[in-house]
Amino acid sequence: MHVIIFSWEYPPRVVGQLANYVREVAVQLAKNNVKTTVVTYHDFLTGQHEEQEGIIIYRVTNPVRTHIGVLTWVLTLNQEVERAAANIYYNAHKQVDLIDVHDWHFTPAAVTLKKALNLPFVFSVESLEEHRSHGANSPFNMAIKSLEWLGMYEAEKLVVKSEWMRDEIYRLYKVPLEKIKVIQPKSVNWIKNILETYKSVAGGTASK
Amino acid sequence: MTKELTVMMLTWEFPPRIIGGISPHVYYLSRNLAKNGVKVYVVTCDFPEAPQHEVVDGVEVFRIDSYKNPSPDFATWVYLMNVNMQKEAAALVNSISGNVDIFHAHDWLVANAGIGLKHVFRKPLLTTIHSTEIGRRNGIHFDYERMIHETEAWLTYEAWKVICCSDYMVSHVKWAFGLPTDKLVMIPNGVDAEAYTRMEQDDLSSFRGKFALPEEKIVLFVGRLVYEKGVHVLVNAVPKVLEKVNAKFIIVGNGYMKEQLSNIVKNMGLAHKVQFTGFVDDETLRKLQKCADVSVVPSLFEPFGIVALEAMAAKSPVVVSDTGGLSEIVEHDVTGVKVYANNPESLAWGITKVLLDENFANLIKANAYKKVQEKYNWNKIAQQTKANYETVLSEYSKSFWA
Numbered sequence: 001m002h003v004i005i006f007s008w009e010y011p012p013r014v015v016g017q018l019a020n021y022v023r024e025v026a027v028q029l030a031k032n033n034v035k036t037t038v039v040t041y042h043d044f045l046t047g048q049h050e051e052q053e054g055i056i057i058y059r060v061t062n063p064v065r066t067h068i069g070v071l072t073w074v075l076t077l078n079q080e081v082e083r084a085a086a087n088i089y090y091n092a093h094k095q096v097d098l099i100d101v102h103d104w105h106f107t108p109a110a111v112t113l114k115k116a117l118n119l120p121f122v123f124s125v126e127s128l129e130e131h132r133s134h135g136a137n138s139p140f141n142m143a144i145k146s147l148e149w150l151g152m153y154e155a156e157k158l159v160v161k162s163e164w165m166r167d168e169i170y171r172l173y174k175v176p177l178e179k180i181k182v183i184q185p186k187s188v189n190w191i192k193n194i195l196e197t198y199k200s201v202a203g204g205t206a207s208k
Numbered sequence: 209m210t211k212e213l214t215v216m217m218l219t220w221e222f223p224p225r226i227i228g229g230i231s232p233h234v235y236y237l238s239r240n241l242a243k244n245g246v247k248v249y250v251v252t253c254d255f256p257e258a259p260q261h262e263v264v265d266g267v268e269v270f271r272i273d274s275y276k277n278p279s280p281d282f283a284t285w286v287y288l289m290n291v292n293m294q295k296e297a298a299a300l301v302n303s304i305s306g307n308v309d310i311f312h313a314h315d316w317l318v319a320n321a322g323i324g325l326k327h328v329f330r331k332p333l334l335t336t337i338h339s340t341e342i343g344r345r346n347g348i349h350f351d352y353e354r355m356i357h358e359t360e361a362w363l364t365y366e367a368w369k370v371i372c373c374s375d376y377m378v379s380h381v382k383w384a385f386g387l388p389t390d391k392l393v394m395i396p397n398g399v400d401a402e403a404y405t406r407m408e409q410d411d412l413s414s415f416r417g418k419f420a421l422p423e424e425k426i427v428l429f430v431g432r433l434v435y436e437k438g439v440h441v442l443v444n445a446v447p448k449v450l451e452k453v454n455a456k457f458i459i460v461g462n463g464y465m466k467e468q469l470s471n472i473v474k475n476m477g478l479a480h481k482v483q484f485t486g487f488v489d490d491e492t493l494r495k496l497q498k499c500a501d502v503s504v505v506p507s508l509f510e511p512f513g514i515v516a517l518e519a520m521a522a523k524s525p526v527v528v529s530d531t532g533g534l535s536e537i538v539e540h541d542v543t544g545v546k547v548y549a550n551n552p553e554s555l556a557w558g559i560t561k562v563l564l565d566e567n568f569a570n571l572i573k574a575n576a577y578k579k580v581q582e583k584y585n586w587n588k589i590a591q592q593t594k595a596n597y598e599t600v601l602s603e604y605s606k607s608f609w610a
Contacts, residue, residue, distance in 0.1 A: 063362045066354040068283065075287035076359065079320050083327040090330065108291040109324075116298035116328040142278035143288060150291070 002035040002092060003198060004085055004099045006106040008074075010040035010057065018126050021185065022102055026055045028191040034198070039084045039106075041077060058084045071143055074105050082109035089117060097202035098156075100124055104144060107151030114154060120201045123155035125165060130172055149173055156201040159183055159194065213597060214247040215310045216297065216325070218318040220289070222269060225255035229397075229514060230314050230338055235264075236398055240590030242266035246597070249308070251297045251321075253289065272296040283352060290320035297325055310334060310597050316341075316356060319363035326366060330609040332600050335367040337377065339511055342384050346509075361385045368600050371593075373397040373512045374533035380511070393596055397512050398586035401521040401577075407498055416499045419483065420456035425563045427455050428500035428524070430493065430515045431507075433463030438506035438529060441552050443469050445506075446478055448556035453563045457482040458496060497522035501569070502562045508549050510534050517584050520544070520576035525569045527558040537584075543576040 005026060009019040022038065029036045030053045042059040049057045060080035067073040089096045099121040101110045110121040129144040152158060152173050158180040160166050166180045183193045217238055221231035238248045248267045253274035254260070262269050272293050279285035301308050306329060313322030313335045326333035341348065341356040348354050364370045364385045371393045372378045378392045420426050427449065431437040439459065446457055459469075459482065466484060473482045488496070497503065503519030505528040512533035519526045520543065528534040529549035538544035545562060548554040562569050582588075604610055 063365075064355060064358045066351050066358055068281070068352050068355055071280070071284050072287055072355060075284075075291065075320065076362075078291075079323050079327075082324050086327045086330070108294075111291070112294050112298050112324055112328060115295050116302055116325075118302070139278040139280040140284075143280065143284065146277040146288075147291070 001033075001198065001202060002037070002096045003029065004088055004096055005036065005038045005102065006081060006085075006099060006110060007038065007040050007102040008105040010038055010059075012045075013040070013042050016126075018102055021126075024185075025100075025191075025194065027053050029195075030054045032191060032195060034195070037088050039081050039088070041081075056088075058088065060084050069140065071140065075108065078106055078109045081106045082112055085109065085113055086117075089113075089119070098122060098198060100159075100198070101151060101155075102126060104129070104148045104151055107147055107154075111150060111154045120156045120203075121154070122157050122159055122197060122201055123151045124159040125169065126161070128165075128168065128172065130168070155179075157181055157197055159197060161185055211307075212245060212247050213310075213594065213601070214249070214308050215241065215312050215597060216249045216251060216301065216308045217312050217314070218293065218297065218321050218325075219250065219252050219314040220274075220286075220317040222250055222252040222271075224258055225253060228338075229512075233336075233338070233397060234314060236400060236586045237590060237593060238267040239265040240586045241594060243587065244590050244594055246590075246594055249300065251293060251300065253293075270296065270300060281352075283356060286317055287320060290318065290324075293318065294321040294324045297321060298328060301325070301329055309601055312336070313363065313367075314338065316360045316363055319359050322363065323366045332368040332604045333366055334369050334371065334597070334600065335363050336371040336373070337364065337381050338373065340381065340384050343380060343509070343511060357384075364391075367391075368604070369393050369596065371395050371596070374536050376532045376536060377511050395589055395592045395596065396584055397514055397517070398584045398589045399514065399517040399521045399580055400586065401580055404494060404498060404518075404522045407494060410495075412495055412499055415495050419458055419496070419499070424454050424456040425501040426496075426499055427457045427559055427563075428460070428496055428503045428519070429458070429506070430460045430497070430503070430518075431505070432461050433459070433465045433469060435465065436507060436509040437461075437463075438508045438550065439463075439465065439469060440472075441506045441508075441529075441550055441555055442504055443472055443482070444552035445556040445559065446473070446482060447476060448552060449559050449563075450478070450481060452560045455481070455501075455559075455563065458485060458500070459483065460485050460488055460493065460496065462486050494522065497524055500524040502527055502559055504555070504559060505529065505534060506547075506549070506555055507531060507534060513537055516544070517580060520573070520580045521584075523573050523577050525562045525573045526576065527555065527562060529555070538576075539579075542572065543579050544572050 007022040009015040026036045037056040039058045046059050046061050062077045064076040099110050102124045103126050113119045133141045152175050166182050169175050181197050219234045221227045241248050250269045254271040274289045277288040311325050311333045322333050348357050378394050503524045503526050505516045510532035516526050526544035528538050530546040531549045540546040545558040547558040
């Protein structure tokens with residue numbers, strides 16, 4: 001199995017909890033013989049790099065340097081994530097089974113790749129704009145929420161870390177509960193459950 | 209290459225959605241490419257009442273939901289719209305088994321979609337740069353403008369070829385983004401001359417009577433009433449022209465200078481000689497252009513100058529300022545008269561020259577009409593564009609993406 005992971009943070013770029021969590025997922029996947037490629041952002045450490053566990057890290061930077069906000073920054077950066085993923089896909093002779101997107105930032109790239117190349121994706125939700133912005137609903141927050149919605153709508157499965165988050169996603173976005181997998185990071189079957197979710201998604205989108 | 213050359217145009221406006229010059233440009237280019245055996249898909253923004261999918265003169269038009277995401281400002285709207293455009297276009301290409309040879313993006317407004325589709329399908333991207341942020345704003349002053357400027361630069365970087373509509377724009381774009389010369393292609397803008405020849409037999413005397421007395425010559429200005437269009441130069445030229453010729457000045461268009469200009473005209477005591485019509489529909493505009501004894505384009509900045517071409521197609525003699533794209537369209541004393549930009553004396557001289565010398569006026573308008581048919585003919589422009597697509601595809605076929 002070959003998975004491409006999208007995350008806007010990955011060590012050495014650590015913004016919050018996500019960076020180290022994503023690295024731990026990648027390490028465990030590699031141990032379980034899953035070919036794992038991570039596409040992430042770094043301002044200047046760009047290009048392809050192999051970590052000792054066998055994980056391939058592909059770092060891209062923003063092609064547009066000047067921005068008026070996080071949204072425009074994310075949306076131009078998405079094109080580089082998409083370009084990197086397309087390169088990985090073609091270089092692997094199209095042998096990529098799925099994409100795992102962590103949080104909303106790179107959902108647009110995952111959606112285009114799904115529509116263009118029939119690559120299914122899992123949306124791993126770490127946090128939601130509703131909670132980050134304490135219910136703010138300015139056009140800026142609503143735009144981010146609309147991208148979260150897009151990711152949830154187009155994803156084959158959602159992976160969350162708690163039942164609380166599953167219920168919040170159901171409350172806020174009306175995602176069918178059976179589409180959401182609760183996989184607790186500290187649990188015994190953590191990586192086994194992630195692998196099972198990947199397997200259920202790999203091999204084409206539901207629409208195909 | 210697929211069986212027939214297939215191109216997917218990306219544009220943020222296509223009729224009936226008309227915001228600026230890109231909409232008619234893509235409309236005429238697409239239908240003439242279709243006439244020349246190119247399969248054309250147009251992916252564009254939606255518009256009230258316009259269908260999501262239709263075939264217009266052999267061109268497949270797909271309209272995407274462009275107001276799906278709430279947006280804090282125009283530029284963010286553009287990037288969010290590109291998420292949906294890219295998603296829909298990707299699904300469309302996938303549904304036709306990837307049978308698209310070239311993606312053709314018009315201006316930065318569809319940069320993200322064009323660049324994304326290029327990489328996911330590994331097909332060449334072309335772009336037409338109609339205008340630049342640095343030109344529109346006369347420099348880059350704020351982060352908002354710089355972001356757009358850098359997005360334009362990124363689009364030209366990712367494109368296989370960059371098409372511009374005038375030699376002036378070629379050198380401007382080359383300077384603005386530091387592009388190599390061999391990446392730039394000049395293919396002019398066109399004009400639909402048939403729209404005017406269709407009116408050849410119409411009797412326009414009663415229509416003309418609504419605007420001017422029979423003994424008054426009509427001097428026509430068409431354009432936004434903004435500083436860079438130089439309409440204030442024309443207003444200052446009015447008394448100088450009236451010293452020599454009895455004329456009526458018709459000013460078509462709206463803009464922030466309208467009130468100020470009409471006050472100046474009133475204070476000069478010439479309100480009966482200058483009429484501000486505001487926006488007019490296409491048919492009225494074409495009739496006015498046919499009736500005009502002289503059409504004036506006194507711009508201070510002009511990337512192309514389509515309104516001069518329209519006047520030439522309408523067989524109205526033109527007087528233009530010697531600047532930007534206008535300098536190329538008009539050959540002095542052959543297809544029109546060129547005057548110094550921002551100089552009312554010079555403009556009045558040009559207008560008077562045309563109005564007082566009927567033989568000269570007839571000569572330049574006949575030459576201009578011939579030029580329009582030879583150079584600014586959409587069928588020829590489509591053929592040049594097609595040849596350019598073929599050149600790109602032959603280069604592409606030798607690349608590792610092919």
